Amino acid sequence: MKDNFSLIIHGGAGSLDHLKREGNGPEIMDSVRRILEGGRHVLETGGTALDAVEYCAAELEDDPLYNAGRGSVLNEYGEVEMDAAIMDGATLNAGAIAGVTTIKNPIQLARQVLERSEHVMLIGKGAQDFAKVCGIRRMPDDYFFVDRRVRQWREAQKAGGMMLDHEDATPPKKLGTIGAVARDMDGNLAAATATGGIVNMRWGRVGDSPIIGAGVFADNETCAVSATGYGEQFQRTVLCKMISNFVYFQQKDAAAAAMAGIKYLVEKVNGLGGVIVIDRYGSCAVDHSTSGIIYGLIDKAGPGICKFTK
Ligand code: ASP
Secondary structure (H helix, E strand, O other): OOOOOEEEEEEEEEOOHHHHHHOOHHHHHHHHHHHHHHHHHHHHOOOOHHHHHHHHHHHHHHOOOOOOHHHOOOOOOOOOOEEEEEEEOOOOEEEEEEEEOOEOOHHHHHHHHHHHOOOOEEEHHHHHHHHHHHOOOEOOHHHHOOHHHHHHHHHHHHHOOOEOOOOOOOOOOEOOOEEEEEEOOOOOEEEEEEEOOOEOOOOOOOOOOOOEOOOEEEOOOOEEEEEEEOHHHHHHHOHHHHHHHHHHHHOOOHHHHHHHHHHHHHHHHOOOEEEEEEEOOOOEEEEEOOOEEEEEEEOOOOOEEEEOOO
């Protein structure tokens, strides 16, 4: 018998004060709702969890409001360099790419790594070559140069530091990146995360988003998790796998595991960020150490709920 499906998407965590200031809160909520309902359609028409998270992540990448794909932040050289990963909870197969340029939808390239390569992660030039082999769509550089990103990059360069998307030039408040987790009607879990990284990042820096276990994880026996926040803190705590371990070893549900994960992140490294989690029974949870997180969720085929904080 077919079961209910569940889906959560996120568009980054932080104080989100600037959204109120710039007045684009309603715009983001409309976008989250539209993409969430698109994901519902994938799942209710029999699509797999993997299809649903790829679909949602690609839609989020296409919307310049988020720090992924088209709206990616700029690195130290004023360029866009993107990372993405996707994981199938049924098989623990995963695909990840890091440091790619001109790829319209990095999440689709990550899916190709999962499906067509015998590897888990491809980076830089090799990943670009693989994209050619797979016929992945490319875009010219100016497709990715959104005015807001150029302004944000200039501020960061002036301040001489790196910062997260959504963040003010002053202390870190708000983080970007996108992600999706899903459980399909056959009970399979999947997770996807994609990002442009952090503003003004240097030296080929790669964050947590494409690192399996740090910024993304899915296992049908436990849960599916996608993270957003300071990548270094999620890498050092291997946070998404940590949350899966709370389910595996302590039989926690999604809410308890997400809460324990964020507590661990804060206690261990004073970490700033958020997670979305669906457990093997389809229960949904969102948790964060920032004051806000942009998300939309459908719990067991229920109504779509879109919010700025848990
Ligand atoms: N986690 C991402 C990174 O460190 C940034 C973010 O979530 O905004 O690359």
